Amino acid sequence: MRADARKNYDHLLAVARDVVTEHGADASMRDIARRADVGLATLFRHFPTREALFEALLREDLDALTQKAVELERSNPPDEALVSWFREGVAFVHSYSGVVAMMASAHATPDSALYASCAAVHSAGERLLLRAQAEGSARADVNGDDLFALMSALGWLGDQPSFAPRADHLFQVIASAILSERTSGDVRKARC
CATH class of the missing domain: 1.10.357.10 (Tetracycline Repressor, domain 2)
Structure with a gap:
């Protein structure tokens, strides 16, 4: 994985961890993408x-x-x-x-x-x-x-x-x- 892609991946995981900690397993993928300041397609590219x-x-x-x-x-x-x-x-x-x-x-x-x-x-x-x-x-x-x-x-x-x-x-x-x-x-x- 390229360094910038790895950085984005790690950022998405960090944001997802925060959202899931707050909202549990029902956390919205859309909310995770919004908080990470990326499009939903970017989130799904990393996590299909x-x-x-x-x-x-x-x-x-x-x-x-x-x-x-x-x-x-x-x-x-x-x-x-x-x-x-x-x-x-x-x-x-x-x-x-x-x-x-x-x-x-x-x-x-x-x-x-x-x-x-x-x-x-x-x-x-x-x-x-x-x-x-x-x-x-x-x-x-x-x-x-x-x-x-x-x-x-x-x-x-x-x-x-x-x-x-x-x-x-x-x-x-x-x-x-x-x-x-x-x-x-x-x-x-x-x-x-």
Whole structure:
């Protein structure tokens, strides 16, 4: 990509990130183009679909979440690594209103532009879960799909005004349910 094209691309992404942060996944492509001071055709030249735009917006965050799993796996006990990563995942899902539905759909659709990034996050979480299960600190009847679904559910709950004040409590309840009885009392310790 030429330097000027890269600059335009980065500018569009920065503006899109601001608009999506304000308005969630339903942010208008037209509003993004207007705020970036470009025509709608220019926006669509860089991002031919809404999903392509979200893939570009979310890829960096999803890649960071995947990398965080690797770091935690290397430096923390299995139960702490799992709970810390799970908390990071919930915070990410909650960071953009409405992104939960998009990620949940992409997770099961290999043709989706978001599929690869969602699959990488899913795999990273599953590795942490399997490691905790091997140690006996996570329930054996929970799998990677469950973990991804619970992360999505907690992110969605955090978007609901009536549940927002209880978000941390709900996280603690779900994290305790993922861990085995032997370690579920230690969820608060693993908050990192």
